[in-house]
Amino acid sequence: MTTLAGPAPPPEPPAPSREPRPRPLTERLGRADRVFHRVAAGAGAALFLLLVLIGFFLLLRSAPALRTAGFGFFTTIEWRTDVDPPVFGVLGMLSGTVIVALIACLVAIPVSLLAALFITEYASARLRDTLTGVVDLLAAIPSLLYGLWGMAYLNDRIVPLSRWLADNLGWIPIFSTRAEAELTGSMFIAGLIVSLMVMPITTSIMREVFAQTPPGEKEAALALGGTRWGMIRNVVLPFGRGGLVGGSMLGLGRALGETIAVKLMLPQVPILSGHVLENGGATISGFIAHNAGANEKITGALLAFGLVLFAFTIAVNLVASWIIARSRSGSGVDA
Template sequence: MTITTARAGEPPPARRPIDDAPSRVDKVFRRVTTGGGITVLVLLVVIGFFLTLQSAPALRYAGFGFFSTVEFNTTADSPVFGVLGMLTGTITVALIAVFIAVPISVLAALFITDYAGTRLRGLLTGLVDLLAAIPSLLYGLWGFSFLAPQVEPVTAWLSRNFSWIPLFATKENATLTQSMFVAGLVVSLMVLPITTSIIREVFAQTPPGEKEAALALGGTRWGMVRSVVLPFGRGGIVGGAMLGLGRALGETIAVSLLLPQLPSIVTHVLESGGATISGFIAHNAGISGLGLNAMMAAGLVLFLFTLATNFSASIIISRSRSGAGVDA
């Protein structure tokens, strides 16, 4: 590198002016990205407005009882419908899926970022991303025709040995195939790619200097992971879990095949029964009249619930990328 200095008696070289004005390409790129962000917000507002408008007749008819009624029957002389049974089923399936998927996602992300070699890391990353490209219909068919019969002995064993836990208790001769547990197990496979990808990206941003310092002080690889990587990625784990929860809440085709779609408050997850909002809507897609408005109202509840979950996850993930988890 050559350093130019002024000779004695000569004026110093003129400083190069710094122009921070954006170029034409920068302006175009900024307008395109701003337009994309505004388009997404407009679509969300339009969807919310459409659901609100379409669900207004059902909400006026049912009143606040719509949120506290379990039964959903629009074909009777006096229609009765509510979202409580479907909402509890949706949350139950989503929580089962997250409880199964998140620990596996954390272990997979740790192996990819801190244990796997360069070639294996690229292969595993591609395979995890490939799982997200499998259509949910295939997951549902696989779960209905293959996984449910294979898991039935496991659910029977859980019922026999852990019936003292209310969730695992079952009635005598109860059907164990179309259950919340089986649906949550299948949905957990669909949640794995997004949670693993988010957690892996956050783990990969762990400051290399701190990881090397932990190893230089005589720590083992697991000690480095426990003291540096996991604290740094704590927000990413929570954010990935919440994004996975949002993904599980909106799953439609798979749960429509795996559950009988009978709205009820299921207290025993190993027994057949229950419904989710999205699955029930898909199962009754041909309904019309007030029933259609009631379906729109249920969809509005799911839309708002999922939107709040995803926004919360985005906030947590953005904070985790600052590295605040290391200082906590």
């Protein structure tokens, strides 16, 4: 007797795997994220547009003065508006601006570097917070107060130092002085005043960069028997090199644009001189503040000076941003 077999049962589905599977990640911005992205992008575009408009305004208003002066605008030192056509040039003021800014940076950068290293590597947590607040507070002091303090107090008290430099280092051209030269109101003293305003900025930037040094690398250097200074020299400083250079150049940009303190300290007479200890000199920003409010011709020349300072400062800050973005300490910060 034969029996007919029915259709074979379907194969059982495989048992689901018990191994955990990673959940796929998808970039889905919420409403708040989209709003914030648009607001941030709009703010950035507005700042860039404002910068372009400032440059366009300076170029437009200074164009008649630049056409009158011609290429001599960049090679002339004299300032005379009592003749027709007027004679004016930016060379003397530009050299004074650069000299004062370099003096300020030469004084401020070493002090800022040591202060930043002490705050991040040597100070206790409580002292670190106190010093950080003090540095931020120094940045909030108006430049007018620095200028008044320098003019009323520091000006005469720096003269002995200037005289010592002239007597002992006079063989260096920048420290040489004439026999009866007046040593107050010099670019050297103005640079010292500006350095006090540069220090908070450079110290804050260097401190922030040094604080981002990977703790593992610092601990590894100490575990290998290195001293604290050896760890700083071989780990912290190489890591923060970009912040050191970038902070220094941002401080230079700050010094180039200082106005009120330099206006009070210098006589604002354009000269082309390397004798930084003698009375005299002018900076672009101080000269503009000193002569503001004059007639249309003078205002056009002052706006031409402002255009030069604007372009010079923008170039310095762009170079600083480029250095920070391509250093190890700035990697990943600026995409």
